[in-house]
Amino acid sequence: MSNGGPCYYSVPGLHKQASATEIRDAYLKLALKWHPDRCMKDPVVAEEAKWRFQQIQEAYSVLSDKEKKTIYDAGLLGLLGDDNDEEGYSLEDLQGLLMDMIADDQKIDFGLKWDASQSTMKRTRVI
Structure with missing residues (x-):
């Protein structure tokens, strides 16, 4: 899981055995629904959209990358750290x-x- 955040599979509502196509399709559907540009009129919804879109992006960046997904599934993703984290491996x-x-x-x-x-x-x- 991501820094104490939600499970990357639960964000798009997928199971661990989801195919690359299922991952991509779920991402596209949610990214379209929660894209911050689509929710700018209502400030409350805009904040939620920004937060959800970030979660969707983070989950997709791991689940769509075969190596990162394998590491995540093994429970080792936290060892890699974020791209901005200089202490990550x-x-x-x-x-x-x-x-x-x-x-x-x-x-x-x-x-x-x-x-x-x-x-x-x-x-x-x-x-």
Whole structure:
């Protein structure tokens, strides 16, 4: 979940197994309904629209990105932080942390080779 906010699936009313098309369609429907430009005449509704539209945008930015969605579904999105959060970890940082946790002999069992000098993970075929 996002910084104590609502579940990204509940914002557009989706289930966890929703397809990319379902995610996009739900986003488009809600973005059109709650776009702040459509609700400017009533100040009370305009504030709610602004808040809801931000939630819709945030949920869609995670659910529409396959890597972010996988991280979110695993409950690790909070570790990445926001784009403006300098203390957040990148996906590469998380991969590095995972590889550091796996003992050298286990890395071979998974068919992974860790090159610490380049801070990248390379998949190699183990024969």
